[in-house]
Amino acid sequence: MVVKTISFGINGIDGYLVEVEASSTRGMPKFDLVGLPDASVKESRDRVTSAMKNCGLQICSSHLTFNLAPADIRKEGPIYDLPITVCLMLLSGHIMKNTGDCGFIGELSLSGELRSVNGVLPMVIKARETGLKRVVVPPQNAKEAAVVDGIDVYTVRDIVELKRFLNGEKDLQPVKPEPKNESDTARFVPDFSQVKGQQLAKRALEIAAAGSHNILMIGPPGSGKSMLAKRVPTILPDMSFEEMIETTKIHSIAGILHGEGLVTTRPFRSPHHNVSAVGLGGGGSNGIHPGEVSMAHHGVLFLDELPEFKRSVLEVLRQPIEDGEITITRSGQTCTYPCSMMVIAAMNPCPCGYFGDDTHQCTCSPQKIHRYLNRVSGPLLDRFDIHVELPRVKFEELRSDISAESSEDIKKRVNDAREMQRERFRGSDTMSNATINAAQLQKFCVIDKEAENVLKIAFEKLGLTARAYDRVLKVSRTIADLDQSEVIKSNHVLEAVRYRSLDRKYWEN
Structure with a gap:
């Protein structure tokens, strides 16, 4: 039988x-x-x-x-x-x-x-x-x-x-999905209105959220790098139902749903710097399981104290950041997980953290600073569209009664910019400016003559790589979207170039 x-x-x-x-x-x-x-x-x-x-x-x-x-x-x-x-x-x-x-x-x-x-x-x-x-x-x-x-x-x-x-001896009723009454941002108590000062960093994070760009923040301890990063989910666009399903599938496979239903808020993953390559990328000896990059799919992967991560672990990020997916092979078994994420990294400018600070004296030698900063490879650095320096917050800013802009106000501009991108890339696999391919770059990143001259000077003086050149164009496109402009102008390029100055300042030989 x-x-x-x-x-x-x-x-x-x-x-x-x-x-x-x-x-x-x-x-x-x-x-x-x-x-x-x-x-x-x-x-x-x-x-x-x-x-x-x-x-x-x-x-x-x-x-x-x-x-x-x-x-x-x-x-x-x-x-x-x-x-x-x-x-x-x-x-x-x-x-x-x-x-x-x-x-x-x-x-x-x-x-x-x-x-x-x-x-x-x-x-x-x-x-x-x-x-x-x-x-x-x-x-x-x-x-x-x-x-x-x-x-x-x-x-x-x-x-x-x-x-x-x-056997039909007991009648059971099908389980019904639970309605979600709270808004997507209601779970996030932190708000950008709680952050004093750091206007440049806030602007950079707004641009990053609007175009889904990767961003690297450099500043001394206590300058607010982690605090700002944790507030980024409050300004990201609401998830579509397809994104919710895909994210929930990954969390279900990873076993981190904890009895919950549909994931309705964008994930925020912040692995410790002692995470292994397998923990970050995925895999494992007991079958293939998604890593942190996949669990951050459609959300944020925050890497605090970036140089403290092992270099071999950081190199795992290079291909997933570029392709939006990671393929893992173990013992003849191959799995591909999506990992379309926004990467936010934070680091000190030197081992002691006070290089360039006007209130604390740096105790690090030039060689020590150079070794510390070069823990992050050039190819990985190139994959961060935006680099921004965070100075120490002044006492006057901390005691100021001027209310800062709320996450809700910033999110409205981000949503408007994302709507322009949805219309622009309708019918293609591209979802945001950060993932524009080579063919689309030439088609959609139209710049005027003055902006082209600014970009040429920046390329020659900063010694930008071809990848960094593409990133400047993509960030310029996002800044123009925030201004609701179809043409990239010189002020858009100038602001985008401003976020690449760390190429020269920290990593030049």
Whole structure:
């Protein structure tokens, strides 16, 4: 006798169909599991049999063979406990009805209760695409699964309740998505109105948010670098539904949803400087998992104390920043994760932090400063569109009664600039000025004669690389968008060049 149930697996951020087949034949009682399972999948045998016995469900005494198809793809994790259990209950006569229109995802405890698993959202999306009408998931994953329209999501406490539901003995209602009443920015208490001084840095961050540009802030300790970075999510444009789904899928796979539903606010990830290359980029010895760059997808990746990161770790960023995705290969397995993010980095101007400060004397030698700053490679530096210096905030600015501009006011200008970009790039894969390709650069970054002369002088005097030249044009395009101007003018180029002056000041040989 052969029975079959439907489950799913994860490849990158997408789910794929897995058919769980079970066969019962005469012979010595035995439980075989095939289909390229990893160690955690093989352990399902013990969890499933113990759960059924502890729930009072007798197991048929015969040679049992379970196959996870397709057999050429490695299966990982405990997500197949539930579909294997359903197959075993079908073979043992505990379930009498056909389960072909229902998918099953979940881990079992030894008592038969369902436990949460990672990656439920992309698997439920795949279930809907496959044409299934129903899917059963653990209660802890109900909110994220209910986000998907067009498929009924059910949860059960344990396999006894599941048996009664599948046999029609108990009526369960599909889980409904929870409405979100709070605005996207309501969760972010910090506001730009709380920041005293640092007008140049605020302007630079506004430009960065308007064009999704990467930005590097340099200043002494206490100048407000981290404080400003943490307020950037409050001025970023609201997420579209497609961005919410894609971001939630990554967070679901990474296991950081913590029972929540749809991610509605742009992520802000701030890894410590001792993070490993695997932690930042993704991978791992136990399967391939998304790293910090992917978990910051459609949001902000903040790297504080940039030179303190290992150089080998920082070099992991070069390709993801450029391409907006990262491909990871481990033991013959390859996954590609999206990582379209805005990178904000902060650093001191020297090891002691007071180089150029007018109130503290720097104790670092020129050689020490040079070694410190050169921990950041030139190619990585080129990938930061904007560099801005933050001076120490003066006492008069801290005590000033003048109210600073709020995040809401800044966000309105950012949204207007992004709307211009959406219209400009409609029908293409480009989403913002930061990702303009070479062909679009010439088409959309139209500059007048005066602006061209300014750009030529800056290119020659600063010794800009070709990549830095492109970045200046892209930032100029964003500044023009903030002014609602289709043509890039000389003042737009001058301001953009101002944010590249650190190329010469800090990294010249």
